[in-house]
Amino acid sequence: MINVQDIRDTARDLLAKGEVRAVIGWRAGSRGMAAEPCVVTKPEEADSLVWDPTCYHNLALQLVNDRKDLVHSKKTATAPIGIVAKGCDARAIVVLLQEHYFKREDVYIIGVSCENSGVLDERKVKAQVGGFAPSAAAFDGDNFSVKTAKGDKKLAGREVMADRCLECRTPFPKENNTAFGDDKTGREFDAQFAALARFEANDEAARWEFWQRQFDRCIRCFACRSVCPMCFCDECVVDSIEMKIAPETTAEEKANRIRWIERSAVRSENATYHMTRALHLAGRCVDCGECERVCPVNIPLRLLNTKMEREAREAFGFDPGASIGGPSLVASFRDDDPGEFIR
Amino acid sequence: MSEQTYEPKIVAFLCKWCSSAGSDLAGVSRIQYPANATPIQVPCSGSVSPMYILSALKKGADGVLVSGCHIGDCHYLEGNYLARRKLHLVKELLQFVGIEENRFRMSWVSAAEGAKFAEVVKEFVDDLRPMGPQEKLKAKRA
Amino acid sequence: MSMEKTLDKALLSDWIAAVTSGGWQVHGPALEDGIWTFKPVAASVDLDYPNVKQAPKDFAFPQREIFFAFEHIKGEAPRLKEVKPEAPQCAVFGVRPCDGRGAVRMDKVFSDNVNDPYYQERRKNTAYVGLACNAPPSPTCFCKSVGGSPVSSEGMDILLTDLGEIYIAQAATKTGEALMAAADKLFGKMGAADKKQLDKVHADAVAAPQRAVKDAKGAPAALKAGFDSAVWEEMAKPCIGCGICTFLCPTCHCFDINDEMTGMSPLKGQRVRTWDNCQFPDFTMHTSGHNPRETLGTRLRQRVSHKFRYFHENFGMLQCTGCGRCVSECPVGIDIVAVVNKVAEHVA
Incomplete structure (x- = not known):
């Protein structure tokens, strides 16, 4: 088990010595049990950092935002930025490094291992504690303990852990500057791609029946995109804000402006959006599961992403987030890539 | 639309170095083949973004064909290798969400293979016709 | 409140049937794919639910509204064709007080200083049958501190309060009265005991602790x-x-x-x-x-x-x-x- 004070001390030290200009981590939230991402800039604030099973967020997103801030404000960083990273956060950082989003020396990774645990799934927790949302949660070995209005309660890890954590094989942040907790790489709670395999047993008609219902429900709040550290494009294909309009711009030019996806939240547009996103994340998604967690209308987005992940692994032997040096999935090929489907 | 009058609409993304010339050859050789495909010439099959395919289906295409140069013949050396990998993923994803396998097709057709191009289109049309119009991804606009 | 009556819970489905045959499309809370949404009600509806995930503003203000269609042939004047909203009469059962008050605020935006025909056409065909919150449906509720109340009928046509075996139905508008009158024989007279119980449930609901904006007035x-x-x-x-x-x-x-x-x-x-x-x-x-x-x-x-x-x-x-x-x-x-x-x- 990790002592949270170790994380705080490390952060305080790094800040005090000026080795980092800030530390991205989690602090206690103001509503309910959930922690929230934070950026600590002063040594004395380091004690606000927390590490508990509500640290859902993939903090690599905050690194992306920090990078964007620097670029937009035309500033140069005075020192690296520190980040507390779980296994999946670190895998996301590896993909960002692979894509040269920033340099390795720009980041100081304080790794935290999820060991034999993971983060909670709030929906599962609520079902277990009967409507009384807990006010706090903590790791308890393989299980969790939560505080509710009716008192403390122990919850079995396997029952309330997020699906993504049950399927996770790499709970230890391999890429790190310093790391806490035991390396449990290779642990196996649930068969990987189990949910995917179950879904694929459906026939074509049933699959479409399922997905059209999901696509119909999407409200296009873009939380899936916004929360994803890999969705870092300054202009997303759905936004189409690039066209500058001048007095001489004609109606035809405006009408012919490429709009791949309209703003209307209807099936065709939603389907195109989600499929485009899945393809854009192929070989990049590290299955942190954040998109599925934040979706307000419960679209099982991990299914789309893990489908691409398994395909990349099985057809092309590609493992996203495994190493910094390797090529990206769709910018590389092998002579023996499958091609039987081509006439 | 009744069974008899339904003609599938195909959007065909053809590499300008091979398949596009192959389709021309089919024409000048007076090979008979169905006129269901609307060709769009692209610089290389590797330049075909998955977005093109989804967009064509959204705009009401019944089938989408991507045709490029045989492996080893790419004008840009590796474009078709990249296309093969990328479009494999598109094919898998389409099937995953429940779009019929035969709505999307890929072929390698060289500039000398007019007859093969005609055959590819003919087969595609034959496969598409019994399936009827593609409504799943088509945008419904009043 | 001009009309206050009791409704046996077992008769809710009969009332819904009567409202439906009066030309209304009845919507009620339904749990679908893990989320509560208002869906068209076929027979009856269970009003024992927390709140819908997405506020019911889309009845009057859908996420997508077509204004008009156009066609422009070069050299000719553009042709416009108005598209009128298809707005069937909708009676929404189980709207929570915060969302009823939300509707009042939406009305301000689309009807006070402006005249938005699309919104107004839909709004006049929408009736809200509210449901008082006997207990806060979520730990994140804070309606009281922003001037609301868990038993507010603001924006509602009718407010229902759950008293266990029965509902108390209080009409707040003419539309609400008409909806109740459509099935007059199903409703009972609210007796003194019912009234006493209603007041107690309402008082308890208002007294239940909530999170709060400390000084909303300021x-x-x-x-x-x-x-x-x-x-x-x-x-x-x-x-x-x-x-x-x-x-x-x-x-x-x-x-x-x-x-x-x-x-x-x-x-x-x-x-x-x-x-x-x-x-x-x-x-x-x-x-x-x-x-x-x-x-x-x-x-x-x-x-x-x-x-x-x-x-x-x-x-x-x-x-x-x-x-x-x-x-x-x-x-x-x-x-x-x-x-x-x-x-x-x-x-x-």
Whole structure:
């Protein structure tokens, strides 16, 4: 088990010595049990950092935002930025490094291992504690303990852990500057791609029946995109804000402006959006599961992403987030890539 | 639309170095083949973004064909290798969400293979016709 | 309240049937794919539910509204064809008081100083059959501190209160009375004992503890004074700029208008209104490329100030109704209650 004070001390030290200009981590939230991402800039604030099973967020997103801030404000960083990273956060950082989003020396990774645990799934927790949302949660070995209005309660890890954590094989942040907790790489709670395999047993008609219902429900709040550290494009294909309009711009030019996806939240547009996103994340998604967690209308987005992940692994032997040096999935090929489907 | 009058609409993304010339050859050789495909010439099959395919289906295409140069013949050396990998993923994803396998097709057709191009289109049309119009991804606009 | 009656719970389905045969499409809460939504009701409906995930503002203000269709043949005058909203009469059962108060605020926006025929056509065909909250449906509720009440009938046509075996139905509008009159024989007279129990349930509901905006009355002034405060950027630090808070909100009403093309020669298409969102980067993007609200802090300030200051300046009431959706659903825990309190603290 990790002592949270170790994380705080490390952060305080790094800040005090000026080795980092800030530390991205989690602090206690103001509503309910959930922690929230934070950026600590002063040594004395380091004690606000927390590490508990509500640290859902993939903090690599905050690194992306920090990078964007620097670029937009035309500033140069005075020192690296520190980040507390779980296994999946670190895998996301590896993909960002692979894509040269920033340099390795720009980041100081304080790794935290999820060991034999993971983060909670709030929906599962609520079902277990009967409507009384807990006010706090903590790791308890393989299980969790939560505080509710009716008192403390122990919850079995396997029952309330997020699906993504049950399927996770790499709970230890391999890429790190310093790391806490035991390396449990290779642990196996649930068969990987189990949910995917179950879904694929459906026939074509049933699959479409399922997905059209999901696509119909999407409200296009873009939380899936916004929360994803890999969705870092300054202009997303759905936004189409690039066209500058001048007095001489004609109606035809405006009408012919490429709009791949309209703003209307209807099936065709939603389907195109989600499929485009899945393809854009192929070989990049590290299955942190954040998109599925934040979706307000419960679209099982991990299914789309893990489908691409398994395909990349099985057809092309590609493992996203495994190493910094390797090529990206769709910018590389092998002579023996499958091609039987081509006439 | 009744069974008899339904003609599938195909959007065909053809590499300008091979398949596009192959389709021309089919024409000048007076090979008979169905006129269901609307060709769009692209610089290389590797330049075909998955977005093109989804967009064509959204705009009401019944089938989408991507045709490029045989492996080893790419004008840009590796474009078709990249296309093969990328479009494999598109094919898998389409099937995953429940779009019929035969709505999307890929072929390698060289500039000398007019007859093969005609055959590819003919087969595609034959496969598409019994399936009827593609409504799943088509945008419904009043 | 002019009409107050009792309804045996077992008779709810008969009432719904009567309302349906009166030409209304009845909607009620349904759990689908794990989320509560209002869905058309076939037979009966279980009103024992927390609250719908997404506020029911879409009955009058759907996410997509077609304004008109157009066609432009070169050399000719453009031809326009008006598209009138298809607005069947909808009776929505189980609307919570925060969302009823939300409807009042939406009416202000689309009917007070402007005349939005699309909204008004839908709104006049919508009836809200509210459901009082005997207990707060969510730990994030804060309706009381923003001037509401868990038993408020504001914006409702009828307010139902659950008394265990029966509902008390209190009509608040003529439409509500008509909906009850449509099945008059199903309702019973509210006796003194019922009244006593109703008052107790209401008093208990109002007394139940909730989270609170500390000084809602002072919020408009505090937000004005704190406009340039550094706390905005600080609080927006974890914000990811998604649209959950606004799209689920009962009172967020900003929209975008686009032409969706259906043909290029001749130019053909339709003009549609879709919900827009002040948290998206392109919301305030100028055609020149300049964006006056480039940072997440300025966007958070905009949303919070609209709820607690600008709307108050325009209409004399707070826009936020305290439903708590933006608090419970925010992916990173940004909490409008904490934000307003913190800004007030900073300017105090």
